Amino acid sequence: MQLSYLSEPSVLYNLQYRYSQDMIYTKAGPVLVAVNPFKNVSLYGTEYIDAYRNKTMDSPHVYAIADAALREMKRDEVNQSIIISGESGAGKTETAKIAMQYLASLGGGSGIEYEILQTNPILEAFGNAKTLRNDNSSRFGKLIEIHFSTTGRICGAMIQTFLLEKSRVVQCAVGERSYHIFYQLCAGAPASLREKLNLKKVDEFKYLKQSCCYSIAGVDDAQMFRTVTEAMNIVHISKEDQESVFAMVSAVLWLGDVSFTVIDNENHVEIIVDEASETVAELLGCSIEDLNLALSKRHMKVNNENIVQKLTLAQATDTRDALAKSVYASLFEWLVEQINKSLSVGKRRTGRSISILDIYGFESFDKNSFEQFCINYANERLQQHFNRHLFKLEQEEYVEDGIDWAKVDFEDNQDCLNLFEKKPLGLLSLLDEESTFPNATDLTFANKLKQHLNSNSCFRGERGKAFAVRHYAGEVVYDSSGFLEKNRDLLHMDSIQLLAKCKSSLPQTFASKMLAQSDNSISVPYRSSAADSQKLSVAMKFKGQLFQLMQRLESTTPHFIRCIKPNNLQLPAIYEQGLVLQQLKCCGVLEVVRISRSGYPTRMTHQKFARRYGFLLLEDVASQDPLSVSVAILHQFNILPEMYQVGYTKLFFRTGQVSDSIYPICCIITTLECKAVVFSTCSQAMSCT
Numbered sequence: 001m002q003l004s005y006l007s008e009p010s011v012l013y014n015l016q017y018r019y020s021q022d023m024i025y026t027k028a029g030p031v032l033v034a035v036n037p038f039k040n041v042s043l044y045g046t047e048y049i050d051a052y053r054n055k056t057m058d059s060p061h062v063y064a065i066a067d068a069a070l071r072e073m074k075r076d077e078v079n080q081s082i083i084i085s086g087e088s089g090a091g092k093t094e095t096a097k098i099a100m101q102y103l104a105s106l107g108g109g110s111g112i113e114y115e116i117l118q119t120n121p122i123l124e125a126f127g128n129a130k131t132l133r134n135d136n137s138s139r140f141g142k143l144i145e146i147h148f149s150t151t152g153r154i155c156g157a158m159i160q161t162f163l164l165e166k167s168r169v170v171q172c173a174v175g176e177r178s179y180h181i182f183y184q185l186c187a188g189a190p191a192s193l194r195e196k197l198n199l200k201k202v203d204e205f206k207y208l209k210q211s212c213c214y215s216i217a218g219v220d221d222a223q224m225f226r227t228v229t230e231a232m233n234i235v236h237i238s239k240e241d242q243e244s245v246f247a248m249v250s251a252v253l254w255l256g257d258v259s260f261t262v263i264d265n266e267n268h269v270e271i272i273v274d275e276a277s278e279t280v281a282e283l284l285g286c287s288i289e290d291l292n293l294a295l296s297k298r299h300m301k302v303n304n305e306n307i308v309q310k311l312t313l314a315q316a317t318d319t320r321d322a323l324a325k326s327v328y329a330s331l332f333e334w335l336v337e338q339i340n341k342s343l344s345v346g347k348r349r350t351g352r353s354i355s356i357l358d359i360y361g362f363e364s365f366d367k368n369s370f371e372q373f374c375i376n377y378a379n380e381r382l383q384q385h386f387n388r389h390l391f392k393l394e395q396e397e398y399v400e401d402g403i404d405w406a407k408v409d410f411e412d413n414q415d416c417l418n419l420f421e422k423k424p425l426g427l428l429s430l431l432d433e434e435s436t437f438p439n440a441t442d443l444t445f446a447n448k449l450k451q452h453l454n455s456n457s458c459f460r461g462e463r464g465k466a467f468a469v470r471h472y473a474g475e476v477v478y479d480s481s482g483f484l485e486k487n488r489d490l491l492h493m494d495s496i497q498l499l500a501k502c503k504s505s506l507p508q509t510f511a512s513k514m515l516a517q518s519d520n521s522i523s524v525p526y527r528s529s530a531a532d533s534q535k536l537s538v539a540m541k542f543k544g545q546l547f548q549l550m551q552r553l554e555s556t557t558p559h560f561i562r563c564i565k566p567n568n569l570q571l572p573a574i575y576e577q578g579l580v581l582q583q584l585k586c587c588g589v590l591e592v593v594r595i596s597r598s599g600y601p602t603r604m605t606h607q608k609f610a611r612r613y614g615f616l617l618l619e620d621v622a623s624q625d626p627l628s629v630s631v632a633i634l635h636q637f638n639i640l641p642e643m644y645q646v647g648y649t650k651l652f653f654r655t656g657q658v659s660d661s662i663y664p665i666c667c668i669i670t671t672l673e674c675k676a677v678v679f680s681t682c683s684q685a686m687s688c689t
């Protein structure tokens with residue numbers, strides 16, 4: 001079915017009607033819209049995969065998108081990307097897994113595809129958590145690049161992750177959970193491991209207790225633990241390494257229980273020697289004395305003199321939490337490295353790949369902090385990529401080729417990106433500058449923003465420490481409390497040295513990595529004088545990662561999937577029109593529909609068109625220029641003038657509307673192709689006889 005009358009209500013009605021029939025996928029021009037069913041729908045599995053593979057089914061589906069990516073990769077020899085976006089709980093991760101299943105099924109055979117699928121339970125255990133919006137929310141971004149051999153078989157994969165939300169390890173809102181693995185380990189570890197790691201019940205660990213939420217309806221954490229260890233076996237993480245991983249998980253939990261006692265009237269502290277501190281020392285492989293030194297004192301160099309500062313209770317608690325966050329984030333990074341080693345493409349690399357991007361969607365809450373600031377910045381970059389491919393490049397090409405075209409307006413977010421990225425007076429530069437000043441506070445940072453950016457139309461200063469940014473998806477008010485600390489993300493040298501001294505191998509590995517990173521980065525006066533780890537700020541590292549990601553995506557043919565959350569209750573059969581409309585509007589889907597209805601997405605140069613179809617002409621055209629040949633072909637076959645436009649260098653053909661069929665290949669080309677095939681088959685047959 002194609003909508004002939006296109007308006008906001010008709011698009012909404014169409015989506016809602018289809019949703020009520022469990023047709024959760026709809027095509028909006030080249031974009032696949034996927035509405036989360038919040039229930040099992042019978043649209044997946046071998047039967048469906050075969051149907052899409054054999055083209056006996058062509059209704060919109062993630063399988064159809066994955067199939068198109070696979071075909072275009074082979075046909076054009078160009079890397080492809082499937083870019084999945086949508087807000088938290090909209091279904092991005094599930095969609096990514098469905099796409100992976102299809103690719104694994106079609107490109108499988110070597111066994112590596114099974115390993116690739118098994119990375120999901122591991123990454124979800126360590127990187128997902130229950131939030132108020134999604135019981136299985138990814139708290140990191142992920143790009144998985146699946147590599148194919150020349151024969152189209154999967155030969156390896158590479159996973160890149162972005163910005164894990166590490167604050168969740170030590171701080172978690174009421175009703176949410178920390179990372180799944182903490183609960184899975186406590187519920188599912190066999191007795192011997194439980195004893196070795198000195199595990200308690202989840203509601204006995206301080207880090208987990210603060211949110212008063214321990215289980216997820218319908219989820220068996222003990223069973224999930226077995227699934228995760230099985231997946232670790234499959235990606236070749238040895239039993240010994242698995243035990244070391246779980247020792248780190250337990251050490252992080254126990255760190256939260258380490259407490260301090262005040263030792264003098266200046267409120268200086270040392271750690272209490274009890275079960276918590278003893279277990280942490282045991283699991284990390286260090287002495288209690290070393291642990292105490294790292295958490296209660298700080299070595300600094302002031303005017304070339306080494307001094308030792310005793311920490312107050314608040315400072316010691318922050319140092320302990322920073323250590324817990326760093327150990328967990330390093331563990332996550334290490335796991336991804338191990339997975340990548342196991343999936344490594346190695347010498348079999350052919351350069352052809354399909355990348356699937358599943359990155360956190362735009363977030364706007366009652367209180368928005370540094371995490372939302374980074375996530376929304378990433379979404380601005382992705383929206384720019386989406387706009388470039390679906391609006392900018394498309395329309396620029398029409399104009400350059402001189403075809404008759406009424407411009408379709410779209411919300412260009414370049415101004416907002418400039419607000420973030422401009423040097424020296426953009427949000428990121430100002431944040432970094434302020435992060436290097438020892439006496440700076442979140443308030444001085446907010447004031448600096450207001451001083452320099454108040455005239456920017458995408459920025460609005462708010463009272464106190466707050467400021468607002470006008471994002472493409474709506475205005476977000478940020479509370480700058482904690483911005484500087486989170487951006488500096490300091491792990492003091494004393495903590496790094498503690499890890500380096502540990503007998504267990506993982507802490508040592510983490511420490512070497514941290515030291516290497518601080519060596520490679522710029523030094524800033526404040527940190528070097530304080531002998532801190534001199535690493536790149538979190539925002540700058542993230543910006544660098546995003547630039548690399550965009551560069552990678554720019555060299556691919558993109559396929560876009562927009563996931564939509566039909567209700568905030570995570571329940572099936574509830575479709576809130578207002579909520580859906582807001583999501584469609586903010587991600588530009590309605591404009592995409594407009595442009596693909598009125599645009600000309602299929603095109604071919606006159607040379608290519610003339611070369612390909614010129615021989616079908618009745619008269620001899622050898623002496624004519626390609627443009628005249630193109631026009632002659634179109635006339636000879638009575639192609640309706642409203643179906644195409646003749647540009648200076650290319651022919652542009654119409655197609656695509658809001659449609660429930662796969663983005664159709666231009667019927668004109670198909671007609672001509674059929675004639676060409678029939679003709680060349682006949683002439684070959686004749687020349688053989």
Ligand SMILES: Nc1ncnc2c1ncn2[C@@H]1O[C@H](COP(=O)(O)OP(=O)(O)OP(=O)(O)O)[C@@H](O)[C@H]1O
Nearest residue numbers: 036038039088089090091092093094134136137138
């Ligand atoms: N195709 C689907 N079929 C059945 N259930 C689905 C489907 N897609 C999503 N869901 C349900 O919605 C939940 C949320 O989906 P998912 O975790 O993929 O969202 P997300 O967009 O990745 O969210 P976040 O950004 O928070 O990670 C899933 O746990 C699952 O219950």
